[in-house]
Amino acid sequence: MKRRDFIKKASLTTAGAFVTPYILPSGRLFAPTGTRLANHVVFVLFGGGIRNQEAVKKMYLADQQGFSSTGNVMNNMLTGAAPSSNIVYNQWSPILGTSLQAQGALFPEMRYTQGPTGHYNGHTVAMTGNYTETGLNLNINPEHPTIFEYYRKHNSPSQTALKAWWLSEGLGPYPSLNYSRHPDYGATYGANYMRPNSIFGGKGFDYLNDATVYQPDDVSRIETMKNFFDVNFDKQASDIPGIINTRDDKEAIKNMIVSTLNNPTSLDLALPNGASPSELTGDLVNISSAWKVLESFKPELTVINTFNLDICHSNFSSYIELLHKADYGVGWLWNKIQSDPVLANDTVLVCMPEHGRNAQPNSLIDANGLAAFDHTSDSNSREVFSLIVGPSGVINQNQSYGTGVAPVGESIDIVPTIAHILGFYDDIPAGLLPGRVLTEAFV
Numbered sequence: 001m002k003r004r005d006f007i008k009k010a011s012l013t014t015a016g017a018f019v020t021p022y023i024l025p026s027g028r029l030f031a032p033t034g035t036r037l038a039n040h041v042v043f044v045l046f047g048g049g050i051r052n053q054e055a056v057k058k059m060y061l062a063d064q065q066g067f068s069s070t071g072n073v074m075n076n077m078l079t080g081a082a083p084s085s086n087i088v089y090n091q092w093s094p095i096l097g098t099s100l101q102a103q104g105a106l107f108p109e110m111r112y113t114q115g116p117t118g119h120y121n122g123h124t125v126a127m128t129g130n131y132t133e134t135g136l137n138l139n140i141n142p143e144h145p146t147i148f149e150y151y152r153k154h155n156s157p158s159q160t161a162l163k164a165w166w167l168s169e170g171l172g173p174y175p176s177l178n179y180s181r182h183p184d185y186g187a188t189y190g191a192n193y194m195r196p197n198s199i200f201g202g203k204g205f206d207y208l209n210d211a212t213v214y215q216p217d218d219v220s221r222i223e224t225m226k227n228f229f230d231v232n233f234d235k236q237a238s239d240i241p242g243i244i245n246t247r248d249d250k251e252a253i254k255n256m257i258v259s260t261l262n263n264p265t266s267l268d269l270a271l272p273n274g275a276s277p278s279e280l281t282g283d284l285v286n287i288s289s290a291w292k293v294l295e296s297f298k299p300e301l302t303v304i305n306t307f308n309l310d311i312c313h314s315n316f317s318s319y320i321e322l323l324h325k326a327d328y329g330v331g332w333l334w335n336k337i338q339s340d341p342v343l344a345n346d347t348v349l350v351c352m353p354e355h356g357r358n359a360q361p362n363s364l365i366d367a368n369g370l371a372a373f374d375h376t377s378d379s380n381s382r383e384v385f386s387l388i389v390g391p392s393g394v395i396n397q398n399q400s401y402g403t404g405v406a407p408v409g410e411s412i413d414i415v416p417t418i419a420h421i422l423g424f425y426d427d428i429p430a431g432l433l434p435g436r437v438l439t440e441a442f443v
Contacts, residue, residue, distance in 0.1 A: 036423035037394045037442065038348045042294070042302045042337070043147075043418060044287075044330055045126050046353040047119060047170065048309030049375045052383045054323060055353075056108040061086055064316070064370050073324045076331025077101060077351065077387060088368045089321035090279075092272050096331045100349070102398045104389030105441035109402040110409040112355050117381040119310070120173045122354025122411075127177050127303065129415030129433045141176045145432065147415045148191035149179055151301045154424040162249040163300045164191035165293050169286040170307040178243065184429075190243045191301070192253065196289030197282045200260060200267060256296045267292055270332040281322060283308045287329035291336045298342050300422065305354075312357060316370035334389070348390035348421050352414055356381045384411060388441040401440045413438050 053059040055074060060083045061067035071083025079099045082091060114131035115121050124132045128144040145153075148164045168174040179190030245253065260267050268291060269277060270284045280288075283306040290304045306326045312319035330351060337343045359380035361371030375381040386409060388395055402408030412435035419425035420437040 035426075037421045038346050038390060039422075040294075040298070040300055040302075040343055040347040041418050041421050042290075042304065042333070042347060042349050043126075043414065044333075044349070044351045045123065045303060045305040046309065046326065046351065047123060047168075047305040047307040049117070049119075049122075049312060049355055049357045049381070050309060050323065050353040050384075051312075051357040051373060051380065052108070052385060054320065056106070056385045060320075061088075061370065066369070073320055074327035075099065076327050076334075078106075078327075088317040088370065089324055092275075092324065092328050094331060095272070095328060095335055100331065100334060100351075100387055100389045101400075103395075104349075104387055104398075105396050105438075106400045107386040107388075107402050107409045107438065107440075108400060109404050109407040110352070110384045110386050110411065110413075111407050112382045112384055112411040117355040117375045117377045119307075119354060123174060123177055123305065125411045126352060126354055126414055128180065129412045129435050131412060140173070140181070142180045143182065145180045145182045145185040146177060146190075147303070147418055148301065149182070149185040149189040150415070150419055150424065150428055151422060152189040152191075153185060154419075154427040155300075155422060156424070156427075159300060160249050161190065161192050161243050161245050162252065162297050165290075165297075165299050165302045166191045166193045167286055167290050167293065167303070168193070168195055168305045168307070169197055169282045170195070170305075174305070187243060191303075192243060192245070194289070194293075195286075197285045199257065200264070200289055201280070201282065201285040252297070256292065260292060268336070270329040272328070279325075281308050281325055283322065283326045284329045287326075287333050291333055294337065294343060295340065298340075301418070312373050313362070314364050314372050315366045316372050317366050317368045319372075345391045348388065348395065350386065350388050350414060350418065352386040352411070353384045355411075356383045386414065386438070388417070388438065392443075394443055395441055396443055399440075401438075408440065409438055410435060417441070 053063045056078065058070060058072045058080050060071045060073060061069045067086055069083050069086040072078050072080035073083065075082055075094045076096045077100045079101045112122070112125065115125065115133050121132055121134060124134065124142045127146045128142050130144040132142065148166065151164055152159060166178045175193050178193045179185065179187050267288060269280060270288045271279060286304060286306065290302060293299065294302060308322045309319055309326065311322060334349060337347050355375055357373040357375045357380065358378050362374050364372040366372065416425055416433050416435050417438045419428060425437060
């Protein structure tokens with residue numbers, strides 16, 4: 001018998017009566033002693049690699065040869081003044097009056113302690129809570145269960161896939177991270193996946209908007225698809241791996257996508273007032289679309305990544321600008337969340353890079369004379385940060401935990417921390433999660 005079940009049964013026996021449940025503002029049913037800290041978690045995973053130097057250390061160009069300018073380029077997430085000299089990027093005014101750092105707990109010196117610091121590896125570690133040696137760019141589901149699977153299997157009451165979403169900028173192996181190959185989990189417990197930039201951005205919009213205009217040679221393809229679906233109509237998830245949505249949920253997802261394509265202006269864009277849509281990045285399209293999902297379905301677990309930051313391999317100036325824009329997107333998203341009567345004051349935002357970047361530059365120099373950086377598993381590429389933001393009664397406000405000489409936390413701690421927030425951490429079988437809950441963050 002699990003400890004939680006034992007305590008629950010013992011308490012009921014002692015009391016000799018049932019406790020009357022109550023409805024939270026979100027509409028979920030809980031007893032007054034429920035262990036959830038919030039009913040919604042949004043995890044922003046900064047893909048592409050961010051150096052702590054340009055993020056929490058606010059060094060700006062001070063680590064570039066011949067430059068001494070410092071300043072904060074992430075002025076929505078972090079507290080501190082923006083750079084005032086040698087500006088190599090288009091500065092946007094912060095959308096938040098109070099930084100997210102002041103609204104939560106910052107872990108400025110976490111560590112990615114094992115395995116290659118590759119993009120697939122970094123994403124897998126962050127989303128499974130386990131370090132991995134899996135090679136780069138393998139289109140294969142991870143070995144260990146993802147946070148989506150833990151949520152959908154162990155959450156009580158259970159929720160459909162409509163309440164768990166994974167939105168990525170970039171395809172490659174990333175769609176595979178919505179569920180694992182683990183025999184006790186898998187597709188039955190996976191999340192809905194979407195790459196918004198393929199649907200709402202660039203050519204994706206054009207292709208889908210014109211998809212109803214069939215050419216004669218398309219008829220045979222449609223018939224082939226129809227025959228496939230007819231043959232497999234009665235199959236189960238174990239026969240045809242994939243995410244299972246109820247009929248109503250499928251219809252809701254289709255309606256959201258179609259209505260947005262038919263009315264593109266209904267998609268709020270993560271841009272400052274007066275900014276041109278041409279200034280959108282793939283990351284900002286992803287964040288804008290994440291808000292569409294949050295607004296439409298009120299998911300309990302949403303994971304979003306960025307990926308444009310990978311340009312740091314060749315163009316440091318663009319990396320700085322894209323980091324600045326991604327920060328704006330996170331602030332914009334938090335503003336939107338606070339404007340929603342269901343999500344406001346009932347959402348915890350978690351932010352963390354997949355990994356860092358090297359201490360020493362490579363040989364590439366951009367137009368501003370700035371050197372680029374790779375991520376080849378040196379100690380600097382193992383330095384990451386995390387920011388956990390939420391209501392003051394849940395998250396410790398304006399606190400920082402850990403230093404360079406005394407780091408606090410690891411990349412594998414995010415999954416157990418999210419499970420703790422949503423109240424199912426104790427139900428996950430022992431041995432699956434080697435990390436810990438970042439208890440310092442919580443009141």
